[in-house]
Structure formats: C-alpha cells, structure tokens
Amino acid sequence: MSPPLAGLSRHPDFLRLWAAQAVSAVGSRISRTALPVIAIVSLGADASGVAVLSSLSTAPGFVVGLFAGGLVDRSRKRPLLIGADLVRAALILSVPIAAWTGALTLLHLSAVAALVGMATSLFQIADNAYLPALVGQDHLVEANARLEGTDAAAEIAGPGAAGILIQALSAPVTMVVDALSYLGSAALLVRIRAAETPVAPADGAGGAAGGSGAADGGASLLEDLRVGLRHGLGHPVVGATFLAMGAQALLSGGVFSALYMLYLLGHLLLSPATVGLIIGVGGIGALAGSVLAGWLGRRLGAGPAMILSLIVSQAGNALIPLAGQLGRYAVPALVVHQLVGDAFLVAFMIHAVSARQSMLPLRVLGRVDATLHVLTGALLPAGTLAAGWLAGRIGVEATIWAFVIAGFAAPLLLLLRPAVWRLRAV
Structure with missing residues (x-):
C-alpha cells in the first residue's frame, strides 16, 4: 500500500483520500456557519441556545474517544470512514427536510450537531490510523502536511462560501450543499483500491515495528484505554x-x-x-x-x-x-x-x-x-x-x-x- 517512488503526487489512492477530505472540510465549515444562523433566524434561539449548540458540536470528541479506539483498531478503517460520511450526510440532510415541513426545532438542531460531532470524531480517529498504512511511513510528513494545508484552505474559503450561499439560497438549502459534500467524500473513498490488511478481532502477538509480542488486550473499554x-x-x-x-x-x-x-x-x-x-x-x-x-x-x-x-x-x-x-x-x-x-x-x-x-x-x-x-x-x-x-x-x-x-x-x-x-x- 506504500506509494511509488515518484511520491504522493502519483499515488492515486492518497489523491482520492486527499480529495475526499478537501470536499468534506469545506462542507463542514459551511454547516458550522449555517447551523447557528438557522438557530437564530428560523428558531429564535438566544445566546445560551447558540452556545449550547456550538458546544455540542465539539463535546462528543471526549465521549467518542472513550469508545472508538478499540473499534477502529479491530476494524477495517475505510468502511468506517465511508460510514461516518454517510451518517453525516443523512443527519445534515434532515435539517432542510424538517425546515421545509415545518417540523424543525432547536432540539432537533442540537441533536444533529451532537451526532455529526460524534461521526466527525470517529472519522478523525479512523483517518489517523488509516493514513500510515495507505502511504507508508516515509511519506507521512508530506501526507499530513497536504491534509493540514487542505484543512487550512477550507478554513479560509468555507466560511466565506457559506455566507454567500446563505445569502443566495437560505441557510436550510445551504445545508443540502454540505450533505452533498459528505456524499462526494464517501464516493471518493469507495474508489480507493488498496486492500487493507485483515485485522484480528483481538490483538495478538506481532504487529508493526515497535510493538511487543504480548497481547494488547481484548474488546473491553478499560483494556482499550489501558x-x-x-x-x-x-x-x-x-x-x-x-x-x-x-x-x-x-x-x-x-x-x-x-x-x-x-x-x-x-x-x-x-x-x-x-x-x-x-x-x-x-x-x-x-x-x-x-x-x-x-x-x-x-x-x-x-x-x-x-x-x-x-x-x-x-x-x-x-x-x-x-x-x-x-x-x-x-x-x-x-x-x-x-x-x-x-x-x-x-x-x-x-x-x-x-x-x-x-x-x-x-x-x-x-x-x-x-x-x-x-x-x-x-x-x-x-x-x-x-x-x-x-x-x-x-x-x-x-x-x-x-x-x-x-x-x-x-x-x-x-x-x-x-x-x-x-x-x-x-
């Protein structure tokens, strides 16, 4: 699964992963901007309501971190990445559907923010574990630099694009664009051809360089944390x-x-x-x-x-x-x-x-x-x-x-x- 000698510019699977993250990074900035706008304009949320909404988008990282590590290590990473994208697309799409039917509430919006935050945390953990196997250790700094650069570019362009879309299309319609970005990311990840090495249900002896021969535990939460x-x-x-x-x-x-x-x-x-x-x-x-x-x-x-x-x-x-x-x-x-x-x-x-x-x-x-x-x-x-x-x-x-x-x-x-x-x- 390591890249050819020409480097990552000619590594088709990394380029697909890179493109997938670029698309979803811009989309996530759009929803980060649109969700508070919907809460304030459409639902009349006050400052405390907006603060709760914002905190719910980041707080799930702690909860997911408790439970996701063992799942990621004992699973193939690419299906988790694709699944996280599809879940985020469905959750985001529920907002404009509820708005158009008159059923949208602040509770619904808060639930979407929390669940999208959880799916995003899972995606990040799986992605960090997937990248070394995909590109090889010699290309990690280059790969991480490209991904961080893309994320930075999304931070520059995303909020501005969100403002233009909200002004032109309304905030609920803008959420459709975000949902499409996650679907596009999933489609690109599906096209990655490199096969992942099978993962045993419980870690046994062996492993990559730097690992010990002793077992690293089963599936219990406490053992995974240990x-x-x-x-x-x-x-x-x-x-x-x-x-x-x-x-x-x-x-x-x-x-x-x-x-x-x-x-x-x-x-x-x-x-x-x-x-x-x-x-x-x-x-x-x-x-x-x-x-x-x-x-x-x-x-x-x-x-x-x-x-x-x-x-x-x-x-x-x-x-x-x-x-x-x-x-x-x-x-x-x-x-x-x-x-x-x-x-x-x-x-x-x-x-x-x-x-x-x-x-x-x-x-x-x-x-x-x-x-x-x-x-x-x-x-x-x-x-x-x-x-x-x-x-x-x-x-x-x-x-x-x-x-x-x-x-x-x-x-x-x-x-x-x-x-x-x-x-x-x-």
Missing part, C-alpha cells in the same frame, strides 16, 4: 507530544475559547466584521504552516522542529494582550498573531501526528488517537472554565497574560524529554 495510555503516554516521544498537546489545550486553547472574542469585541472595541477578518487570517497562517513543517523538519530534524514550532507559536500568543497597549497597531498585531501563531502550531501538529503514526504499531493507533481525544476533550473545557473564573477576579487582559506565560509549559514538556530533541526523522 492500551492507549501505555502506548501513548508511555512512549518517550509520543508521550511528550501528548503532554504538550494537553497543556496547550488547557493553557492556550481554553483561555482563547473563553476570552478571545470578549477581549477583541469588549476590550479593544473592534467590530464583528474586523474580528471575522482577523480570524480568517489564521487560515492563511495554517496553510503556511503546512509548508513550513517540511522545511523545518529537513533543516532541524523532527524533534527540534516540534520544540521550536511550539515555542514560537506560544510566543506569538503574547501579541494578543500586547494589542491592548498598541493603539492603532492593535489590529496589525492581532493579524501577525494569527499568521505566526497558527503557522507554527500547525507545523508542530504535523510533526507530532507523523511521529505518532510512524513510531507506534499500526494495530494500536486507533486506541492511542482515541486516548488523545479523551485527554484534550477533558482539558479544553477545563481551561475554558478556569479562564472564565480567573477573568472574573483579575480581569480579562491579566488572565490572558497569565495563561500566555503558563502556556510555555507546553514546549517545556518537550524540552524535558531528551528523546524528543534528539529526534531527527520520523
């Missing part, structure tokens, strides 16, 4: 990236989920349109990061590239509270933060994912990825709540400064592991 923790956190390199990503979710992702919009709109008094444009620049930064990752890896090695990327990304976060002291230069500072912060964070993620995929046995990747979903899915809302609590006591800007400084714990966790900064290739 396997994910042992191979994930127990690995000197992968474990360090897990801890760093957990710290980043708690100390960076959480505070910005809670306070970023509030700080820009309430403290800096920027208009919603300006804030939207600033955030959109992050997609450009992420796209640049997908190119930067390979260059950094070649120049520095994979481990130093991860460490440097996370340090620069975290340092870029300081531009957010600094913007409050920069007067007319506040918006340029925030734009630079989006460009630099997102570029180097994506570069770090590409190398971290590639290291996990290349250094762990293929038979446990699903459970390891699921464990990471559980870890970050728990820490992100914890950081959000902590940031909100602290802001009520010391103020928004002081809280952001506190979390920016504390966030350097993430690259520090990589620096404390010699196996990481000695890593030259994945």
Whole structure:
C-alpha cells in the first residue's frame, strides 16, 4: 500500500483520500456557519441556545474517544470512514427536510450537531490510523502536511462560501450543499483500491515495528484505554507530544475559547466584521504552516522542529494582550498573531501526528488517537472554565497574560524529554 517512488503526487489512492477530505472540510465549515444562523433566524434561539449548540458540536470528541479506539483498531478503517460520511450526510440532510415541513426545532438542531460531532470524531480517529498504512511511513510528513494545508484552505474559503450561499439560497438549502459534500467524500473513498490488511478481532502477538509480542488486550473499554495510555503516554516521544498537546489545550486553547472574542469585541472595541477578518487570517497562517513543517523538519530534524514550532507559536500568543497597549497597531498585531501563531502550531501538529503514526504499531493507533481525544476533550473545557473564573477576579487582559506565560509549559514538556530533541526523522 506504500506509494511509488515518484511520491504522493502519483499515488492515486492518497489523491482520492486527499480529495475526499478537501470536499468534506469545506462542507463542514459551511454547516458550522449555517447551523447557528438557522438557530437564530428560523428558531429564535438566544445566546445560551447558540452556545449550547456550538458546544455540542465539539463535546462528543471526549465521549467518542472513550469508545472508538478499540473499534477502529479491530476494524477495517475505510468502511468506517465511508460510514461516518454517510451518517453525516443523512443527519445534515434532515435539517432542510424538517425546515421545509415545518417540523424543525432547536432540539432537533442540537441533536444533529451532537451526532455529526460524534461521526466527525470517529472519522478523525479512523483517518489517523488509516493514513500510515495507505502511504507508508516515509511519506507521512508530506501526507499530513497536504491534509493540514487542505484543512487550512477550507478554513479560509468555507466560511466565506457559506455566507454567500446563505445569502443566495437560505441557510436550510445551504445545508443540502454540505450533505452533498459528505456524499462526494464517501464516493471518493469507495474508489480507493488498496486492500487493507485483515485485522484480528483481538490483538495478538506481532504487529508493526515497535510493538511487543504480548497481547494488547481484548474488546473491553478499560483494556482499550489501558492500551492507549501505555502506548501513548508511555512512549518517550509520543508521550511528550501528548503532554504538550494537553497543556496547550488547557493553557492556550481554553483561555482563547473563553476570552478571545470578549477581549477583541469588549476590550479593544473592534467590530464583528474586523474580528471575522482577523480570524480568517489564521487560515492563511495554517496553510503556511503546512509548508513550513517540511522545511523545518529537513533543516532541524523532527524533534527540534516540534520544540521550536511550539515555542514560537506560544510566543506569538503574547501579541494578543500586547494589542491592548498598541493603539492603532492593535489590529496589525492581532493579524501577525494569527499568521505566526497558527503557522507554527500547525507545523508542530504535523510533526507530532507523523511521529505518532510512524513510531507506534499500526494495530494500536486507533486506541492511542482515541486516548488523545479523551485527554484534550477533558482539558479544553477545563481551561475554558478556569479562564472564565480567573477573568472574573483579575480581569480579562491579566488572565490572558497569565495563561500566555503558563502556556510555555507546553514546549517545556518537550524540552524535558531528551528523546524528543534528539529526534531527527520520523
């Protein structure tokens, strides 16, 4: 299943996977924009209702992570990917059908957001486990960079396309476009010709390089979690990236989920349109990061590239509270933060994912990825709540400064592991 010597540009199965993810990535941004519009315009939802709707689209990652890892490892991945796409298409299509028949409710919309979020989490876990077998370990950084670049491009184009479609067709009709995108993704995945290696119902001896001869457990939830923790956190390199990503979710992702919009709109008094444009620049930064990752890896090695990327990304976060002291230069500072912060964070993620995929046995990747979903899915809302609590006591800007400084714990966790900064290739 590895690609020919010409590389991924002439690997037809990877190109189909890449195209499938590009189509569904744009579609998911369309539904992410359209769902709140439907809730507000068609159902009269207030701020709390929209907040619940938004949280339901991301919270299922924690729940799915608990149960999906073993399923992914004990199953063929491509049928799971196709199934997740078909489920998402059917769920999304139920929204315009209900709207046209007058049966749409906020409960229905919330259920769709939650179930689509669950299907998306399953897709992501299966996809991360499927990619190494499809392209081979020598092409993982290139493959992950292309996929991350496509996701960044979708972040740039998707919300704008959604706005145009909603304006021209209405939000419910726009959801039909999203459903069609998932059907298109499934059709492309069906055309992948490479046969997957059969997976035993329970992991036995053997496995990919790096695995042990001992059995990795059966189908129980606790055993699957144990396997994910042992191979994930127990690995000197992968474990360090897990801890760093957990710290980043708690100390960076959480505070910005809670306070970023509030700080820009309430403290800096920027208009919603300006804030939207600033955030959109992050997609450009992420796209640049997908190119930067390979260059950094070649120049520095994979481990130093991860460490440097996370340090620069975290340092870029300081531009957010600094913007409050920069007067007319506040918006340029925030734009630079989006460009630099997102570029180097994506570069770090590409190398971290590639290291996990290349250094762990293929038979446990699903459970390891699921464990990471559980870890970050728990820490992100914890950081959000902590940031909100602290802001009520010391103020928004002081809280952001506190979390920016504390966030350097993430690259520090990589620096404390010699196996990481000695890593030259994945």
